Amino acid sequence: MTSAAVSPVPSTPQIEAANFLNLLIVDDERSIREACREVAQSLGFTALVADSAEHAYRLLETQSIDAVLLDLRLPGAGGLEALRRIKERRPEAIVIVVTGYGTVQSAVQAMKHGAYDYVTKPFSVDELKNLLERTAGHLRLKTENRMLREKVKSKQGFGGIIGRAPEMEKLYRMIAKAANSVHPVLILGESGTGKEMVARSIHYSGPFRDKPFIPVDCGSLVPTLMESELFGYVKGAFTGANQTKDGLLAIAEGGTVFLDEVGELPVDLQAKLLRAIQEKEIRPVGSTRRISINVRILAATNRDLEHAVMQGTFRRDLYFRLNVLSLRIPPLRERRQDIPLLIAHFLDRMSRDSGQEKLLSDKALKAMLAYDWPGNVRELENCLERTYAFTSGPLIHTTDLPREIANLPVTDAGNGSSHREIVPMAELEKQTILSAIAELNGDKLQAARLLGIGKTTLYRKLKDYAAQP
Numbered sequence: 001m002t003s004a005a006v007s008p009v010p011s012t013p014q015i016e017a018a019n020f021l022n023l024l025i026v027d028d029e030r031s032i033r034e035a036c037r038e039v040a041q042s043l044g045f046t047a048l049v050a051d052s053a054e055h056a057y058r059l060l061e062t063q064s065i066d067a068v069l070l071d072l073r074l075p076g077a078g079g080l081e082a083l084r085r086i087k088e089r090r091p092e093a094i095v096i097v098v099t100g101y102g103t104v105q106s107a108v109q110a111m112k113h114g115a116y117d118y119v120t121k122p123f124s125v126d127e128l129k130n131l132l133e134r135t136a137g138h139l140r141l142k143t144e145n146r147m148l149r150e151k152v153k154s155k156q157g158f159g160g161i162i163g164r165a166p167e168m169e170k171l172y173r174m175i176a177k178a179a180n181s182v183h184p185v186l187i188l189g190e191s192g193t194g195k196e197m198v199a200r201s202i203h204y205s206g207p208f209r210d211k212p213f214i215p216v217d218c219g220s221l222v223p224t225l226m227e228s229e230l231f232g233y234v235k236g237a238f239t240g241a242n243q244t245k246d247g248l249l250a251i252a253e254g255g256t257v258f259l260d261e262v263g264e265l266p267v268d269l270q271a272k273l274l275r276a277i278q279e280k281e282i283r284p285v286g287s288t289r290r291i292s293i294n295v296r297i298l299a300a301t302n303r304d305l306e307h308a309v310m311q312g313t314f315r316r317d318l319y320f321r322l323n324v325l326s327l328r329i330p331p332l333r334e335r336r337q338d339i340p341l342l343i344a345h346f347l348d349r350m351s352r353d354s355g356q357e358k359l360l361s362d363k364a365l366k367a368m369l370a371y372d373w374p375g376n377v378r379e380l381e382n383c384l385e386r387t388y389a390f391t392s393g394p395l396i397h398t399t400d401l402p403r404e405i406a407n408l409p410v411t412d413a414g415n416g417s418s419h420r421e422i423v424p425m426a427e428l429e430k431q432t433i434l435s436a437i438a439e440l441n442g443d444k445l446q447a448a449r450l451l452g453i454g455k456t457t458l459y460r461k462l463k464d465y466a467a468q469p
Contacts, residue, residue, distance in 0.1 A: 021139055022064055023132070025049045026056045026082075027071040027098065036069060039128050043136065053082040060089045067094040067135050070115075072106055079106065080113055087114045092142075094135055098123075116394070117466065134466060138395065141359045161197055162342050165335035171198070174327050179206035184277065186322045187300040189329030192378030195300035196260060198329060202298060203256040211255030214248050219264035227269055228285050231276070237286025249282050249293050256296045262322065263303035263314060274318045297322065332373040332380065339369055342377060346384045358388055364398045371405045392442040399434045430465055433458065 023045040025036045033049045040047040048063060050056040053074050059065070068086055072079030079097065086095055094116040099107045107118035116138065119131055161168070178185045179202050187195045196215055203213045221229060232247030249257055259265075265273065276282045277297055281290045299322045308314035332339065343360060351357045360368075373379050383402060391400045398406050436447040448458040 021066045021136060022046045022048065024056060024059060024063070024065045024068045026051075026053065026068060026074065028052065028075055029071075032071075035125075036128065039125055040069075040132055043129065043132055045132065045136070052076070053085070056082070057085060057089065060086065065090055065093050066139055067096065067116075069096050069098060071098045072110060073100060080110060083110055083113055083115060094138060096131060096135060137362075138359070141361070141395070142357075161194065161201060162345050163335060163338040164341065165330070165338050167330040167335050168338065171327060171329060174325075175201050175205065178202045178325050178327065181206075181325060182296055183324040184297045184299065184322050185325040185327060186305075187298065187327050187329065189300070189302060190331050190374075190376055191302050192376035193329040193331060194377055195302075195329060196258065198327060199256075199258040199260075199298045199300060203258075203296075208255055208296065212252045213256045213258065214252045215258040215260055216248060217260050219261040223266045223269055226265070227272065230269075231272070231282045231284050233285035234287045237284075241286065244284075247282060247284060249276060249295055250291055252295045254294055256298055259297065259299040261301055261303075262299040263301040263305055263308055267313065267315065270315045270318050274315060274321060277318075277321055332376045336369055339380070340365065342380055343368065343384065346381050347388070350385065350388045354388075356394075358391060358394055358396055360396045361398065364396050364401060367398050367401060367405050367408055370408050390438065392438075397434075399431060400438070430461075433461060434465070 021044070023040045025033050025040070025047060026049075027033045027036070028051050030051070033051065037047040037049055045067075048059055048065070050059055053076070056068070056070075068090075070079070070082060070086065072083075074082060079099075083095060083097065086093065095110075095114065097107055097110040097115045097118045098121060099110075099118055100121050107115070107120070110118065116135065117131060119127060161172075163171075175198060185199075185202060187198050189195050189198075199215070200213060203209065216229065218226065228245070228247070230247050230249055232245050232250060233241050235241055235244045259273075276293065280294065281292050283290045305314050305319050305323075309316045309319050332342075343365070347358060347360065368380075368383075375382075383405070386402070387396055387400050391397075400406075433447070437444055444458055444462070445455055448455045
């Protein structure tokens with residue numbers, strides 16, 4: 001630290017994010033320990049100090065530690081070994097390593113072994129403040145994400161559906177009513193809203209939950225194959241029919257058949273489906289014998305079936321038969337307050353699958369709240385999966401998001417309605433550097449060479465970007 005670090009620290013308001021956070025400062029130089037403690041306390045941290053690695057290990061056993069400021073050059077202990085043992089004892093703690101000037105490589109190695117950030121000696125009070133403020137913000141994000149995950153676990157909607165918006169509460173009430181009925185249900189919603197999940201919730205929440213649930217994608221097969229799938233066929237009914245096959249409407253006896261995108265069925269097949277629903281019987285292709293069925297029909301579509309009826313592409317009588325009960329799933333843009341819950345749910349699942357926790361920055365969350373999500377929940381999930389896979393650090397920034405989201409103007413209200421602003425040159429430079437590193441899978445040295453700047457300049461700029469709010 002510079003001499004400014006040992007002078008009295010000006011009184012500053014404690015930042016809310018640091019309140020109730022415990023910071024362990026590990027350094028063998030007393031003046032540095034005390035100066036760091038003074039800065040940390042001025043920001044709201046509860047600061048503990050240790051003059052050796054062994055002293056730090058003892059404190060970790062008895063104290064709740066949120067973050068550690070660790071000197072990599074402690075007497076009698078290798079810096080990376082101390083880092084490893086600290087992470088073993090407190091895997092959730094954030095570790096910031098302190099390294100000497102000219103030994104940035106050791107800090108890079110430490111970050112590969114789980115360190116959150118680094119600072120080089122000598123450093124100023126302002127550098128340490130910026131670093132600790134970023135750390136407090138990161139810890140706050142972790143806490144908020146953990147709380148969101150707990151809220152998702154304890155307050156999930158009906159049948160595992162995520163959402164607490166008023167529109168979703170209304171949907172849950174309708175699902176509960178539909179689950180205890182035997183009538184057909186028509187589920188309306190845009191692509192990606194989760195129509196099959198709603199259908200499964202209806203089936204598995206009702207009295208027939210132990211019976212089969214069979215989904216059928218009506219838009220994926222040609223009409224002749226769709227007829228054979230639904231009604232079955234007898235041996236010799238057509239070329240290749242080497243044996244009799246039961247239809248899905250018969251296989252689902254006592255259970256549910258979910259006709260996804262029912263609006264894609266051709267008109268002649270609609271007539272046969274109508275008869276099957278009305279008469280509760282089917283005739284397999286090539287057979288003269290009718291088979292009785294006992295099955296509930298759930299159907300879904302993203303089309304306007306009333307308009308299709310007017311155009312003559314969907315039978316009016318089948319529409320009324322399917323539309324005994326009707327549910328509408330709201331698009332994601334109509335329930336933006338559920339987006340943080342969905343993000344927490346998906347990131348939690350990805351973290352458990354990969355063993356690596358990643359969080360979303362405040363700016364990235366605002367960008368995602370401003371986006372309209374035309375592909376709805378499915379698009380949100382796919383976006384997070386791609387972003388998670390290609391983000392190297394523990395924090396997902398706006399620049400990590402797809403371009404159509406990252407470049408969206410964001411207002412405080414998060415509605416994306418503001419006019420696009422001129423991007424300053426410094427911001428364009430930042431985007432260019434971060435994009436180059438992302439394209440090169442995190443290879444900073446190669447990025448520096450391709451951008452025509454020195455590696456020291458690149459690392460300094462990356463530290464500046466990390467310090468920006």
